Amino acid sequence: MKSSLLIITILFCLNVNAQIKKGATLLGGNIGFFNQSDKPNTSSNSHNSNSSLIVAPFYGKAIKQNLVLGFDVVYQYQRFFANDTSKYKINLYGADILIRKYKPLGHNFYLFGESTFGGNLNNRKLKNFNSVIKTDEHGFGFQVTFTPGISYSINNHLQLETKFYSFLSAAYTHTKFINVPPGYSPYILNTISFNSNLSSLSNFIIGLRVLINH
Numbered sequence: 001m002k003s004s005l006l007i008i009t010i011l012f013c014l015n016v017n018a019q020i021k022k023g024a025t026l027l028g029g030n031i032g033f034f035n036q037s038d039k040p041n042t043s044s045n046s047h048n049s050n051s052s053l054i055v056a057p058f059y060g061k062a063i064k065q066n067l068v069l070g071f072d073v074v075y076q077y078q079r080f081f082a083n084d085t086s087k088y089k090i091n092l093y094g095a096d097i098l099i100r101k102y103k104p105l106g107h108n109f110y111l112f113g114e115s116t117f118g119g120n121l122n123n124r125k126l127k128n129f130n131s132v133i134k135t136d137e138h139g140f141g142f143q144v145t146f147t148p149g150i151s152y153s154i155n156n157h158l159q160l161e162t163k164f165y166s167f168l169s170a171a172y173t174h175t176k177f178i179n180v181p182p183g184y185s186p187y188i189l190n191t192i193s194f195n196s197n198l199s200s201l202s203n204f205i206i207g208l209r210v211l212i213n214h
Contacts, residue, residue, distance in 0.1 A: 023062060026060040026062070027059055029056050029058040029072060030054065032055075033051075034051065035049075037049045050079075054074065055076075056072045057073060058071075060098065066102035066103070068100045068101075069098070070099075071096060072095065072098060073094070073095045074092070074120070086126065086127065087127045090123070091123045093121050094118055097116065097118065098114060098116045100112055108153040108154075109150065111148070112149050113148050113149075114148070115147075117142075118143055119142045119143075120141050121139075122140070125137075134179060136179035137178070139173060139174050141171055143170065144170050145167075145168065146168045147163050147167050149164065150163075164197065167197055171195075173190070173193075175188065175190075
């Protein structure tokens with residue numbers, strides 16, 4: 001199995017020093033790419049691949065010293081091939097409200113906790129190459145996440161940070177299957193989920209925050 005994960009986080013902070021003071025404006029966002037390929041060591045030609053792209057620009061305002069309130073908008077595209085027989089594509093559009101609290105640890109280190117609440121609209125398409133079966137899904141969802149992280153001030157203009165993406169999360173999804181295989185009727189599926197990424201190191205995000213003085 002081969003996999004790769006790349007997530008770039010850049011935040012531009014309009015502030016007068018490294019301390020995030022009340023009234024500071026933060027601009028930036030996340031750009032992420034994930035690719036995974038799995039080809040068993042057998043004589044068969046089976047092959048699975050999964051790739052995803054996510055873009056999420058961000059705007060925030062420090063409502064108190066070291067307390068930032070903001071929002072982001074999200075676009076995600078995901079494509080999955082299973083055994084070269086079927087293709088699954090997802091387009092997701094969403095937005096989140098975010099609040100992040102920084103706590104100075106000394107020696108230029110900060111601990112922060114980040115909570116988000118957001119929603120999304122999504123469209124999914126499944127196609128089987130060995131038949132004429134096609135499935136279309138439309139839906140929406142809401143989610144709450146908590147993400148801890150650590151930030152380090154390299155100097156007054158540059159900070160390095162890492163965070164454990166979606167450390168804890170809860171979500172509700174509503175999906176309507178509108179184009180289903182012959183013999184099936186369109187139906188609706190509602191789900192509630194709770195997740196933790198405690199054991200997955202691949203969910204770490206490493207990024208830079210650039211502080212631009214007035």
